[in-house]
Amino acid sequence: MFEDIDQLKQQLDQHRPLAPNIVKNLQEDLILRWTYHSNAIEGNTLTLMETKVVLEGITVGGKSLREHFEAINHRNAIYYVEDIIKKQEPFSEWQIRNIHQLILKNIDDDHAGRYRQQNVIISGASANPPDHTLITDKIAQFIDWYNNEAARVHPIERAAKVHADFVGIHPFIDGNGRTSRLLMNLELMKAGYPPCVITVENRLAYYEVLDQWMAQGITEPFIHFVHDAVFEGFQPYRVVLGI
Known part of the structure; x- marks a missing residue:
């Protein structure tokens, strides 16, 4: 499945x-496209160009303060992910909490980096996340799988599983989607692949294949979806380097 992408x-x-x-x-x-699309998937109404000027420090009239912070926070979370890679830090629960804290900074500081203390449902999903009392154990199992088994699978499959399993746990009140996509791309970038920027235009297909994984344990469609998005991630390199 991954021969074409490994060749690139x-x-x-x-x-x-x-x-x-x-x-x-x-x-x-990358930062502009990734920030715009990841936030747009979650309902942020800033356009691509509006996101660009917000990241340049300009306020966009008619847009909420939250939407401005979502753009700035996501950019800063990407910087943090890049810093993890640069320092070659091992995957940890501390990183998960830090990424989430950056995502919700100045938006919901009470819940930023803190696991939920109540049960929730994922809107439109076929499966419900685990009871909030199980989150600490579920995250421990998640990290344990990563430390003991993750290296055995292809980086794209590993990244897809990190994303899907994290969303399935849904450890936070808000910001799980953005955090999961950052964790997925942390894995891809560690392995030298371009990040998987899931576009808002593909939101429906994204939700459908992710739901198949979480509700039915059918993993292949989401892995293919991530593969295709990573393949598209090579496009800027084709333009700049001619590969």
């Missing part, structure tokens, strides 16, 4: 390390 990665690896100006250009493009 080999071509990309031949150009590494990339020149600093290319890295900066690609990073700016």
